Amino acid sequence: MKIVIVGDGKVGFTLTKQLSQEGHDVVVIDSNPNVLRTSQELLDVAVVEGNGAYVSVQLEANVQTSDLLIAATSGDEVNMLCCLLARKLGCKHTIARVREPAYDQQLRLLKEELGLSLSINPERAAAREIFRLLQFPPFLKRDSFARGRAELVELKLKENNPLIGKRLFELGDLKELNALICIVERYGEITIPSGNFKLLEGDKITIAADAAELARLLRHLNISTHKTQSVHIVGGGRIAEYLAAMLLKAHVRVTIIERDLVRAEALSLALEDALIINGDGTDQELLLSEGIKQTDALVTLTGIDEENLIVSMFGNYIGVPKTITKINRTEYYSVFANMGIDTVVSPKLLTSDEIVSYVRAMANTSGGSVTALCTIAEGKAEAIEFFINEDAPYLDIPLKALALKEEILVAAILRSRKVIIPKGNDSMQKGDTVVIVAPTGDAIFDMRDIFINENPKLGAAEKE
Amino acid sequence: MNIRAISIYIGYLLLVEGAFMFAALGVAAIYQERASLVAFLMTIGVLLFIGLLLTRLRRGPGRVYAREGFVTVALGWVLISFFGGLPFYISGYIPNLLDAWFESVSGFTTTGASILKDVEALSQSMLYWRSFTHWLGGMGVLVFMLAVVPLSKGSGETFHLLRAESPGPSVDKLAPTLRNSAQILYAIYIVLTIIQVLLLVLGGMPFFDSLLNTFATAGTGGFAIKNASIAAYPSPYLQLVIAVFMALFGVNFTVYHLILAGQGRAALKNGEVRLYIGIMLFSTLLIALNILPQYGSFSKAALLSFFQVSSIMTTTGFATADFNLWPQFSRYLLVVLMIFGACAGSTGGGAKQVRLLILLKSLKARMQMMLRPRAVNPVRMDGKQVKEDMISGVYAFMAAYAMICIVSFLLLSFDNKSMETTLSALAACFNNIGPGLDLVGPAGNYSVFSPLSKFVLSIDMLLGRLEIFPLLLLFSPSVWRRRA
Structure with a gap:
């Protein structure tokens, strides 16, 4: 298929990589020649330099004969304009990234006029993912299928887990629970295990399960879990806003620590029931004084990966039951997975999953x-x-x-x-x-x- | 340095060469040439053996970066020209290995300089192979390999190969994937080739001659299959067809792609093509007027002049007259035309018209800056700004070009030939043309040189075809250092 991707940023590059490796003809448009050069050297794609919302640039990228245009620049307005233009030129399908909560809501009105096949909102997707993880804190990752009825959940086998030392065929009772171990990850290598496979401590397993049976599954595996009742969020960006709204609806207490006063005020207006703190979330004293020791979960959502990592590590250190870290540069995941950062959310991967499917x-x-x-x-x-x-x-x-x-x-x-x-x-x-x-x-x-x-x-x- | 990946690429390259040699084997079988048959059979055996051995290697975890691309291209060209020369040596037609290599390098680099005193003494299959190396070398063996072998699988690393082999200061992909781009290039190339063969056959040239002359035209090579070159076919129609097609093969192939995509207007506005055609027509007129007294009729002088200008500018090197006997102005103008040669992205050689264009434009901008120091005037080409690193790339290329000329000139001077012979031989080889002036004129050949000079000229031909840097980088220690 012929695909044009506008915007060669984090999401754009991830998508370009995935789609070109699946054998599609991909053309990338960006106004920065340096990122284009990298893309061209690493991936088998064509590149066009310029503003993707210009007709001349779209024509140079042959949008008129393409099957799909994906607009993933940092500007929502530019993305919508790109898609509108592409439809007018004759591109068959368009996908736009729209992140601004207000735009996101009014998109239902505009979707038809803009000719959008799909709009994606990485921040909302990330917030939803975090929310679902907070429902069952022991899981490192949850993916739902079959309209939410089946799930794939990831779990790390910590000491005292009854599964450790067992071979898969010995786990007959797991089947009665309607669950199946699909993948075992050990030392960074994945295995699709057969009946003779023996589980060890430290293995990361992915289980297919009935969504209605998740609580029973956890009980059966002897994993204690308690309901999340309060959440601390560091960094008050868009994900935080979406997430806090979801949590508040589920009657969870939310504390958001945001550095920028103007943003903090805006958040406090939008989220009436949340406690908004204006301060530096990387400041230990501030975290402790805001009761991080007593909270059920810590979610780090600042724009800087390093800050998120440090704060989450600090949370683990003082014994917060669950930490969730937002990471943009997922390449380094294996490095910090060893340091206790096990639950990670990456908006760009969520987005590219959605688009690739x-x-x-x-x-x-x-x-x-x-x-x-x-x-x-x-x-x-x-x-x-x-x-x-x-x-x-x-x-x-x-x-x-x-x-x-x-x-x-x-x-x-x-x-x-x-x-x-x-x-x-x-x-x-x-x-x-x-x-x-x-x-x-x-x-x-x-x-x-x-x-x-x-x-x-x-x-x-x-x-x- | 990812030696395994380089070996695998080179393995495929040798397999491609071996596969193409089967055609020469077929020709030898048809004409029942025993010695040639054995020579081709042995070479094919060696090529397939080494090729299969290398392509069996496991790829390993390493990646391919720019330096692996340069090394693959440089080593690949040295090797294919070596193996391409083996049949001449084994069959005994060229008894000296260095001479055989020279002939083969001259073929693959589309130079067309020959050490053979009597071309017609070669067997038909040897003539076929000799001309075919032009066709393959013209568009590039690696480009062909990229078109046929699915190597990239979504990764862009083979782009380094395309960039190192393609002539010109920048590379345009014609399609999103490299394989498609390479296929489009070869499709255009093959179609043009077929059209030319048909036109020549219609004009009464025997099929075998048409095919071989077309190979040499398409690659802008210039190996003739007659001692008198194209003058052996006196028909003005045939000479005109060849002259026009030489000019066509010297045009940037992206222009043809634009025309096929229905953007003929954009193609006509291409600054490089305009400069190329302008220089070609103007030089034709000048030379025609200059040689008019010698031939009497203007139409005859014009045809001879157009053929020769087209032949030299596209760096083909065919001849319909011994231009060595022309007036001094015409002779020297032809040598000057050699330097910039054809368009980038064509099968021709030389420093490329686009570099001349950028050079002229940036000089103009420089001069305006001296007059109005605060004026902002970027260098433009085809409606786009030419970036500073591209301009400095052109300057660096021209500097390297000049330096290689100086070193080669001094090395060639050991042969005690005249200045005219030495300089024109150097220009003709380095720019991949073929015939020069004086001893190496259209009526002469390169057998007059010593082994040292032949070696220097062979290296010059490779440097010219690969546009200097890939081959030069092969000798840079930092390319071979384990840690970059």
Whole structure:
């Protein structure tokens, strides 16, 4: 597919990388020649220098014959203008990043006039993700599928966990809970485990589970959890504003520490029930005096990664039960994962997941289209949701008789509002929503991509 | 230094060369040339063996940066020209290995300088291979490899290869992915080649001659298959077709892409192409008037003059007359035309018209700045600003160009040839033209030089084709240092 990306910043570059590696023809527009040079040297893409909202620049990038334009510059207005222009020139689909809460709300009115196929709001997506994590603090990551009915949750095996030292086939009772261990991450390497796999302390596991059973799952795993009742947020940007609104609605006490007085005043007007503190969130004395020792969770959302890391580490040090850190430069994740920073939220990755799943659904021409996608285990694997709306040769065959590619797993099946975490005897049927877990890099666009060859039945290849 | 990645690229390069040699093998089989058949068979065997061995290597974790790109291109060219010369040596047509290498370098770099006294003595298949090296070297072997082998897989690292091999101060991708860009370039190249072959065959030239002469035209090489070069075909139609196509192959291929994309108007406004055509027509007129007394008729003088100007400017090096016997002004004007040569992004050589254009424009801007020190006037080309680093890149290129000329000139002087022979041989090789003046004129050849001079000229040809820096960087210690 021909894709034009306007804005070569954090989100733009992540998207460019992902989409070009999936084999699309990508043209990047930015007004800064230096970032363009980097993109061109690292990725197989064409670049155009200039303002993406100019017709001349869009024509140079051949927007008129492209399938999709993604506007991800820092300016909401520019993004909307880019999309409007692209539609007028004849681009088939457009996606705009719109971050300003006020614009975000009025976008419903404008979406049709602007011809937007999708608008993305990384900050709101990040706030939602943090909110969901705060609902179940022991999980490091939660991704929901099948309209929220099934989830993939990430968990670190700390000492005293009953799973440590067990082999997977010994965990029969986990199946009764409708849960399945999909991925184990150990020393930065991921494994899709077989029955003989032995779990060790320090492993990070991803579990597919029924969303309604999460609390029971935690109880079963002997992990104590208590309801989050108060949250401290350091840094009062857009994510903080979205997040605080969500938390307040769920009757959680919120304290936001913001450095800039004007911004703090604006926040305090927008969020009536929140406590807004004007001060430096990296100041230990201030944090302690605002009762950080007694809080249930600390969320660091300043614009500077280093500050977020330091404050979260301090939170861990004085014993805050849960810390969540916003990180922009995810490349360094493995470095600080060892230092206790385990729950990390990255707006750019959330955004690119959303867009990539949209692009794969667009690229998919035959039945079984991608309805959701998210990267898990630090981007080393991905979970893809398909909706099966056609008759296919792999249907109604028990999973154990299907010849799936190596390291590919059917993690969950949703059939008429019921979540099935499949065992060998279960099968897929028409009308099901299916969640597949696979290592990144295979770029699965179609249900057919998960089988070794054309004929999905096991042993079919040898017979022919 | 990521030696594994470089080895893999070079492995593919040798496989591509081996694959193309099968065609020469076929020609040898058709004409039943036993010695040539054996020579090609042996070379193909060696190429495929080394190629398969290298491409089997595991890629390893390292990445490919700019320096790996430069090293791959430089080493790759030295190696393919070495193996390309082997058939001449093995078959005994060129009994000396250095001479065979010279001939092959001259082929791949599209120079067309020959050490052969009697071209017609070569077997048909050797002639075929010799001309075909022009065709392959013209657009670039690496570009072909990029078009055929899916190497990049979304990463941009092969861009370093394209940049190091493509002529001109900057590289434009014609399509978002490198593979597509390379395919578009070769598609345009192949279509133009086919059209020329058809036009030549229609004019009564035998098919085999048409094909080989087209190879040499397309790559702007200039290896003739007759001792009298193109003068062997007296038909004005044939000479005109070749002259026009030489000029066409000397145009930046992005211009053709623009025309195909329906933006003909933008293509016509291209400053480099305008300068190129302007210089070509003006020089044609000057030389035609200068040689008019010698030939009597203006139309004859004009055709000869146009053919020669087109041949020299595009750095092809075909001849329809012995211009060595022309008046001094015409002879020297031709040598001057050699320096800047054809357009960037074409198959031609020389310093490129676009550099001349940037040089002229920045000189003009400099002079205006002396008159009005506070005036702001950026250098513009095709409606866009030419950035300062591009301008300084052109200055650096011209400085390196001058220095290589000086060093080569001194090395060549050991042969005790006349100044005219030495200088014109240097200009003709470094700019990938072929024939020069005096001893190396269209009627002469390069066999008069000593082995040292042949070696120096071969290196000059490679330096010229790769635009100096890739090859020069090969000898820079910081490229080979383990830690950058």
